[in-house]
Amino acid sequence: MSNDLYQKVTDYIISQLLKIEQTGDNTNWLCPWTGTDPSVFPYNILTGAPYTGINVLLCWMSSMEHGYPTNKWMTFKQMLTYGQQHEIELSVKGEKSTKLVKVLEFKPKDAEPGDPFLKRTKVFNVFNSSQIKGLPAEVSGVEVPTPYTFTYSHADAFVKGTKATIKHHPNQAFFQNKADYIAIPPITDFKSEAHYFATLFHELGHWTGHASRLDRDQRGGKFSKAYAFEELVAEITSAFFANYFALDGSLQHVDYIQHYVTALKSDTTIVKSAASKAQKAYEFLHDLQPNKLDVAV
Numbered sequence: 001m002s003n004d005l006y007q008k009v010t011d012y013i014i015s016q017l018l019k020i021e022q023t024g025d026n027t028n029w030l031c032p033w034t035g036t037d038p039s040v041f042p043y044n045i046l047t048g049a050p051y052t053g054i055n056v057l058l059c060w061m062s063s064m065e066h067g068y069p070t071n072k073w074m075t076f077k078q079m080l081t082y083g084q085q086h087e088i089e090l091s092v093k094g095e096k097s098t099k100l101v102k103v104l105e106f107k108p109k110d111a112e113p114g115d116p117f118l119k120r121t122k123v124f125n126v127f128n129s130s131q132i133k134g135l136p137a138e139v140s141g142v143e144v145p146t147p148y149t150f151t152y153s154h155a156d157a158f159v160k161g162t163k164a165t166i167k168h169h170p171n172q173a174f175f176q177n178k179a180d181y182i183a184i185p186p187i188t189d190f191k192s193e194a195h196y197f198a199t200l201f202h203e204l205g206h207w208t209g210h211a212s213r214l215d216r217d218q219r220g221g222k223f224s225k226a227y228a229f230e231e232l233v234a235e236i237t238s239a240f241f242a243n244y245f246a247l248d249g250s251l252q253h254v255d256y257i258q259h260y261v262t263a264l265k266s267d268t269t270i271v272k273s274a275a276s277k278a279q280k281a282y283e284f285l286h287d288l289q290p291n292k293l294d295v296a297v
Contacts, residue, residue, distance in 0.1 A: 005099055005123065009057050013271060014261050031034055041243070045072040045084065045129055045139055054275040056240070062098040063128070070115035070154050071097070072129035079132055082139070091133045097125035144204045150192050155197045161289040162278040166200070173199050175206035177218055198238055198247045205237030206230065209274040216277060228263035229270055241285075 026097040041058035051059060051073070059073065074082075078093065085089040101121050129135060154231070159166070169183035176183060182203045190196040209216035209230065220226025241247065264270055 001086070001219055005058065005101055006054070006170070006272050009054060009061065009271045010268045012057075012061050012266050014264055017261055029050070039239075040070045042073055043124075044078075045074050046078050051100065054272045055102075056279075057271070058100055059098060059126075066096075066128075068128040068130050070129050073126040074132065074135075075124060075126050079127065079135075083134075086136075089134055092127050092131050093133075095127060095131040097127055098120060099123050099297075152193050153249075156192075158245075158285075158289065159197070159200060161291075162204060162285055163288065164204060164205075167257065171172075173203055175203050177206075177210060180207075180210055186246045187297045194245075197245065198242055201241040201245075202234045204236040204241075204285060205234035205278065205281050208237070208284050209233070209277075214277075214280060214284055225263045225266065230243055232263075232270065232274040233277045235280065236275055237281045240282045241279060 031270060041052070041056050042063075043050040055242060059071070062068065063071075079092065082190060101123055104120050105123055107115060129139075132248050144211070165181040167181055167183050168186045170189075174182075174186040182200070184196075184200055184203060187196040190199070204219070208214045209218050216230065218230055220228075222231065
């Protein structure tokens with residue numbers, strides 16, 4: 001079942017990439033969130049815990065498909081428990097759930113002391129708060145992190161907080177791994193400040209993969225499967241920050257589309273792995289902030 005979900009996300013991303021290639025419109029390709037909920041990521045409305053990794057993409061996809069206006073979610077069991085505790089009738093009759101995945105660690109019965117835990121994936125169902133009939137308004141009052149609305153000062157302060165070396169370079173944006181710096185055109189060369197920061201967060205995604213930081217494999221030759229994977233990690237990282245800072249989440253490397261598509265078609269688990277590593281990159285960049293003004297993840 002989890003493989004079906006990976007295929008679903010893969011198919012969605014491929015369709016978005018091909019749509020960009022056909023129309024030339026590369027805006028909001030992965031994070032087209034237009035709802036009124038100010039939370040950064042989809043989260044559980046009873047615990048306040050955010051969903052992470054590929055579950056973020058699954059919730060975003062479902063919200064776009066069905067037009068859900070919030071980032072708030074609840075499992076069916078939680079809905080029943082809450083209804084019983086508060087003696088109210090809640091219902092999702094006629095509503096379709098959204099399937100998410102979680103990884104469980106376990107040890108076989110015959111495991112020896114010191115044997116590592118094994119992992120298995122379990123699928124579970126959630127409903128958007130807008131689907132749950134009878135849900136009291138106060139349930140959505142759980143304190144959760146809230147993002148900035150986009151302002152130059154907030155985004156600039158966040159970037160400076162990473163202490164990444166950033167150099168202006170005409171006509172190109174890239175991360176130079178060996179010399180460990182980011183090159184990007186001056187902000188005046190971009191259509192808007194938001195476009196500048198969307199590009200910069202893509203490159204910061206690459207920056208986190210340096211051997212001195214998260215140590216991802218960045219040795220793949222251009223247009224190789226490994227290269228496409230690293231680019232996808234950076235794109236998803238940029239999408240996470242596009243949601244966080246209310247940026248235009250444009251695809252940064254349109255010329256790589258066919259290479260993305262080839263890599264995605266060859267292995268549906270690539271999206272799961274890329275989303276997981278993008279989550280770690282997002283968290284890493286937040287952890288670097290000196291005053292911890294940023295939201296939790």
